[in-house]
Amino acid sequence: LTAVNLVGDLTTAYGANTTVTVSLTDLDGGTILIGSVTSFTFSSTQPVQVYNSPSGFTFDLDTDNWPVSTIQVTLSVVLSGNYDNPTNYVFYVTIRSLQTTLYNAPTNLLFTQTSDFTIDVHFNVSEIGQYYGLPINGEAGQFLVTSSLTLSGTTITPLGNGMYRIMIPWSNFDGQGTDFTINIGVTPSSNLYSSASIVIQFQYRPIISDLTANLYTVSTPYNMDVTIHLYFTDRDSSTGITTATISANPDILISGLHITNGDYQVILDSSTLSIGSHAINLTASAPGYDSKWVIVTIIVTQIHTDANPSTIYLEIPSGNTKVFTISWTDLDNSLPIQTAIINISHNWNGTAPVIIWTGTQYQITFETTASDSLGIYLLWFNFTKGAEYQPGYCEIQIEIRSHDTILTADSPPPTAFNAIINVTA
Incomplete structure (x- = not known):
């Protein structure tokens, strides 16, 4: 047997x-x-x-x-x-079934915020033998992508040669942190191939941004607004960031208006800044981007002024009165300056000039008496209004003279001759 x-x-x-x-x-x-x-x-x-x-x-x-x-x-x-x-x-x-492998193409798994997660994966035969390395196509519908998050909008796009592109919209990760893990699995429609899976760990980081200014030092007269331009740029895409909020420290911001392609026109109020140099921190912030700041130095100078008299020479007969005006002007704003402190230096010993504000200029009344000494006098006007204004100066020359006179003589009127005159030869 x-x-x-x-x-x-x-x-x-x-x-x-x-x-x-x-x-x-x-x-x-x-x-x-x-x-x-x-x-x-x-x-x-x-x-x-x-x-x-x-x-x-x-x-x-x-x-x-x-x-x-x-x-x-x-x-x-x-x-x-x-x-x-x-x-x-x-x-x-x-x-x-043949053993298979699923692996991702070499890539940097660090993504910028607001960008969709995108990765290319290869699906190949890993079985040693005649089919080793064979790319497996036509299985886009057999992929399953899962995570601890609820994923929506995921797409699988076949690229050929066993490669598939997986895209997950940024909205799935927005506000959920920075570090994520997803599981990618594929169960082939043909039983010739076994299932395969891969675990992908990746991160999101803020977009690298850059902030520059057209001016880093700007000089301005006291109480005048300062206008500069800030340029907020997405360095990852080399485009301007258009959704920024501009802030200032100290808070002297009037407005930060986006003009175009990351160019912001920034207007600053210098009225609270004293004469001198001030460092202002300007910050640009936008969702999904690193906040950036620059330091702009504002140098506040005195307001430029000019004292302009209506005349620089007055000729006054003794005992008479003359009126003239002086315009003290803010040259930076083209405005008359009111409430000035006016000091007059002079060699005049007579009645002090009377100064009144007319609404646009200063009116000076210069009065003389018959007892004033004749001669030429200098009046030096000094206009001031605190440390914020440059002083204004002007000089008036006044001549006190005697009165011009005209000497005339009156002759008696002619007498009429009423008689006969005999003329003989």
Whole structure:
């Protein structure tokens, strides 16, 4: 009596052959040699072709075209001589799916805020053998992307050659932190390929921004608004940032108006700044961007002024009165300056001039008396109004003179002659 058995791994990847070793046993004792074997016959519902050494019990079953499934195979052995043929041996060969791999293309997994998450992944056969490295296409609909977050709007785009682009909108990550993990899995539609998955860890960072100014030092007269331009730029995309809020410290900001492509016109109120140099911190902030700041130095100078008299020379007869005006003007704002402190330096010992404000200028009344000494006098007017205004100066020359006179004489009127005059020759 004899028996047959099979030794070997009966699970084989699709596209590969299956190697088995036949074991024959003499149930009555003894050893069955290969020379006692007339034939080995393998039969199945699938075509079976067998390769083996004529002097051995090891066989390669040609299963490279068998489908992925479990397939029954029957082995029949015919022995010669004193041996009975063993009962047919039934065994099962399992053809499994090819092992696959899913991996991401080399990329920087650091994304800028507001940008969508995008990654390219490769789906290939990793099974050692004739299909190793084969790209697997046509499986875009078989991907599943999951996370601890609820993801919406995810798209899978086939790129060919086993590559797929996965895009997840930024809105899924906005306000959720900076570090994220997603799981990408693919279950192929064909059972020739096994499933594969990959875990991706990535980060979001604020967009790198840059803030510059057209002027870093600006000089302005006291109480005049200062206008500068700030340029807020997205360095990652080399475009202007148009959604910024401008702030100032100290808070002297009047307005920060976006003009175009990250150019902001900034108007600052210098009315609270004293004469001198002041460092102003200007900051630009926008959602999704690093806030940036620059220091602008404002040098506040005195208001430029000019004292302009209506005349620089007055000729006044002794005892008379003359009126003239002086306009003290804010040259930076083209405005008359009121409430000035006016000091007059002079060598005049007579009645002090009377000064009144007319609404646009100063009116000076200069009065003399008959007892004032005749001569030429200088009046030096000094206009001041605190440290914020430059002093204004002007000089008036006044001549006190005697009155011009005209000497006239009156003759008696002619007397009429009423008589006869005899003329003789």
